[in-house]
Amino acid sequence: MNRRSFLKAGSASVAAAPFLNLADALANTQVNANDDYKALVCIFLYGGMDNHDTVIPYDLASYNKWSNIRSTLLSGYTTKRTLDNLAPITAPSRFGSRQFALAPELSGIAQLYQQGKxxxxxxxxxxxxxTSAEAIRAETARLPARLFSHNDQQSTWMSGKTEGAQFGWAGLLNDALIGQGLQTPSTFSAITTADADLLITGNNTTPYHINDGQAATINVIDFFDEPDVLSAHFSALGHQTNNLVEQDVAAHINRAYNANKQFNAALSGTTVSLPTFPATPIAKQLEAVSKTIAIREQLNEKRQIFVVAMGGFDTHSGQAQSLPKLQSALDGAFVAFDAAMQNLGLSDKVTLFTASDFGRTLAINGDGTDHGWGAHHFVMGGAVQGGTIFGDIPESELDHQLDAGGGRLIPTLSVDQYAASLGQWLGIEQGTLETIFPNLIKFGEIPNLFK
Incomplete structure (x- = not known):
């Protein structure tokens, strides 16, 4: 190995090791297998998933309205969005004669819906x-800042604030679990496989990164005759300095290095038998999450929050070619993750949910769609009230009271309500939820997504 290869391998590995607050990580008592474990897993869909091509009208009258508005775009799909090609789902009776289906590539999720999962x-x-379209036209509506901006709305979904926010709501939920004694300060309670740190960052919660199913590893150490010497160097073991900043950095590096060793040792020392996951990036991320959940006892965790992500949903053009592939990958990942949780006997302990920058316009721009606002999302798990629709699915038409323009849906269910329901399931007290989500009181009841 030449000097350039050594420096590249060594520095890249050290840079990947996260700066973590690990003070109590190795002092936790062993989690008992009978303890109440729960985990949330967020799939963040970067770019803005097209809600109008996710949940599709299935009764003939509504379908005709939808297909007429989107006729030019629909003609470009290889898998046609004809009624007989859609994957129908049973709608609650409150929708009357209206019926719904999922896109053909989401047939696995549709089947899980019908199974009550x-x-x-x-x-x-x-x-x-x-708010409403009328209030927006009259300029009396109080609206979130920088609507339709990717970076700002990603941040708003994760934190309630535009780009530059410091803490995410899931990180604050984990902080609350610590405050209520349902969680101990821990290294492995908030884990990401993607660039979605904000969602799981709190005052006392720091995201822990895994990549390709494992923690950062300095593989270059194995090439040396005296690996302990180099290991001590990279872990900042015994670093002596009077500089307070250097002391703090050295302590963080040492803790991160030890945490990564602990994680990888737990993973390699545990036999985890899981169903086969598809070879897509999103499925492989969920496979890594599944393996991490399987070693929860070795990591001493009772509550965990995970974030995985997939991009490509900003379908301004070429939507007929790109969106079906994305939907197919998402569908396969859902089905595999459900099978994995069944295999681990944890279906009722793990809840998977989706989030995205925003939805998209019902109107088309030629061969794509533009940035929207409200969107439809999926929640899955054995504890979920499955096989139903929470919130509203507005009619597929333009210029109604929930149309902010071009078929951009004005949300009828706030992210605060969605997130608070997830937090409620984790065990967060009502008063604490109202502190984390200060606008919650304006929206009435928290939807009960769970049994």
Whole structure:
């Protein structure tokens, strides 16, 4: 190995090791197998998933309205969005004669819905207060800042604030679990496989990164005759300095290095038998999450929050070619993750949910769609009230009271309500939820997504 290869391998590995608050990580008592374990897993869909091509009208009258508005775009799909090609789902009686289906590439999720394992959360998005198209036209509506901006709305979904926010709501939920004694300060309680740190960052919660199913590893050490010497160097073991900043950095590096060793040792020392996951990036991320959940006892965890992600949903053009592939990958990942949780006997202990920048316009721009607002999302798990639709699915038409323009849906369910329901399931007290989500009181009840 030449000097350049050594420096590249060594520095890249050290840079990948996260700066963590690990003070109590190795002092936790062993988790008992009978303890109450729960985990949330967020799939963040970067770019803005097209809600109008996710939950599709299935009764003839509504379908005709939808297909007429989107006729030019629909003609480009290889798998046609004809009625007989859609994957129908049973709608609650409150929708009357209206019926719904999922896109053909989401047939696995549709089947899980029919089995009572998945539900749809309809027309959810950032809100400061309930509003309408009339209030927006009259300029009396209080609206979230920088609507339709990717970076800002990703941040708003994760934190309630635009780009530059410091803490995410899932990180604050984990902080609350610590405050209520349902969680100990821990290294492995908030884990990401993607660039979605904000969601799981709190005052006392720091994201822990895994990549390709494991923690950062300095593999270059194995090439040396005296690996302990180099290991001590990279872990900042015994680093002596009077500089307080250097002391703090050295302590963080040492803790991160030891945490990564602990994680990888737990993973390699545990036999985890899981169903086969598809070879897509999103499925492989969920496979890594599944393996991490399987070693929860070795990591001493009772509550965990995970974030995985997939991109490509900003379908301004070429939507007929790109979106079906994305939907197929998402569908395969859902089905595999459900099978994995069944295999681990943890279906009722793990809840998977989706989030995204925003939905998209019902109107088309030629061969794609533009940035929207409200969107429809999926929630899955054995504890979920499956086989139903929470919230609303507005009619597929333009210029109604929930149309902010071009078929951009004005949300009828706030992200605060969506997130608070997930937090409620984790065990967060009502008063604490109202502190984390200060606008919650403006929206009435928290939807009960769970049994």
């Amino acid at each position: 998945v539900s749809v959360v309809g027309n959810v998005g950032p809100l400061l207060e309930p």
